[in-house]
Amino acid sequence: MANKLHDMKLNHKMSKSFLGVQTPEDLNRVIAEGDFRELVQLSEAYQDKRIVEIAQRIADQKNRVVLIAGPSSSGKTTTAKKLCTQLKVLGLEPLYMGTDDYFVEREETPLDENGKYNFEDLDAVDVELFNSNIISLLKGEEVDLPTFNFMTGHKEYGKRITSIKRSQIIVIEGIHALNDELTPQIRQHQKFKIFVCPVTALKVSKESGVDPIDHRMLRRMVRDYQFRGHSAKATIDNWPSVRRGEDKNIFPFRDQAHEAFNTSHIYEIPILKKHAEPLLRSIKADEPEYEVAQKMLKFLSEFDVYEDDSVVPNDSIIREFIGGSTYASEDPMTGKKTFVGSNYLVRNVANFLRDKHDVLKEKHEEFWEKHDGLKKDLIEKHEELVDSIEEAVEEAVESIEKGEGENRVK
DSSP: OOOHHHHHHHHHHHHHHHHTOOSHHHHHHHHHTTOHHHHHHHHHHHHHHHHHHHHHHHHHHTOSEEEEEOSTTSOHHHHHHHHHHHHHHTTOOOEEEEGGGGBOOGGGOOBOTTSOBOTTSGGGBOHHHHHHHHHHHHTTOOEEEEEEETTTTEEEEEEEEEOOOTTOOEEEEOTTTTOTTTSTTSOGGGEEEEEEEOOOOOBSSSSOBOOHHHHHHHHHHHHIIIIIOOOHHHHHHHHHHHHHHHHHHTGGGGGGOSEEEEOOOTTHHHHHHHHHHHHHHTSOTTSTTHHHHHHHHHHHTTSOOOOOGGGSOTTSTTHHHHSOOTTOEEOTTTOOEEOOOHHHHHHHHHHHHHHHHHHHHHHHHHHHHHHHHHHHHHHHHHHHHHHHHHHHHHHHHHHHHHHHHHHHHO
16 A cells, blocks of 8 residues: 555645645735634635545445544544434444453553553453454344443443344544454454544745644644643653654554545644743743754744634544534533543542552552551550559569568567
């Protein structure tokens, strides 16, 4: 298969030519001339057109299982939801499934090098159950789909007893979706794989365009602050770990995809700038993340800010990062509407509970150490008191005996 990032660049060149925007200067001109809203509408319409084309291709090929994967902050969930809408328009009634309900039981979850639960490893997924359920669904059988309980770390049953028609499609979004080791029992002709990633064709200089990695980190930085309460410093600090996971679990399989979908919007950086710039400026010169922050600020300085987020449709991929998405889900820890992947929620809750368990265990041990110390002190005090009483008794006895002896002499 052709290189998927190259395919996405070609796709975006088509949109760039259509929109007439090639550089930050072009974007700034559009803002100054009051045409930014129209630019947003055109970019969104073009991306929706691409989703319609992909949905039609799936329908024409009669694929039964659609698998969607991409690196962090690519907009995977919005892409999957929009694709489901277009498949419904074609009468295919897709069933949306996430791999996160198929985590192995908490005690079986692999640990990373720091002793934290590693939910990004394929071994964290119950592959056997996942394949068994999909095959049964494709046969038209009724299946009791699991629901993973974030708090207990166990799968629960009886809540989603489901069956589908033989004409229906299953849409799956997950880290390992492009890896055939996730779906070894599903026949190749039944699968349709989609690799999603933002690759903008904007040129920041004659020699180079916008780095897709920096682009995604910018998106993630805004989302981390909006929904997770993380600082830009924390996002930058965690980014190498995120990249290692992508290089292991996602990018090696991107060229196995049948379709590449570019989730970049030509207009998005002036929108993201308003949210990201104050976060980056909060990083101090003596902090290790300062150099990266300054690099990002220099990049953003090429763009004018656009203050009004209301121009962004509520079903846009950009809403995953700035908030207000119609596809927002509920955070099980806070009950608030948010737009974070459920894999993050699982990892967040599980490692939160693990950390709290370790803290409680430590405090429990401290309590018993103090208890043992107090017990020892009480025993020592008791023994000292007993000794002093015995001494007092002995002295009293001696005094009495001495007094009686003197009386006898008299």
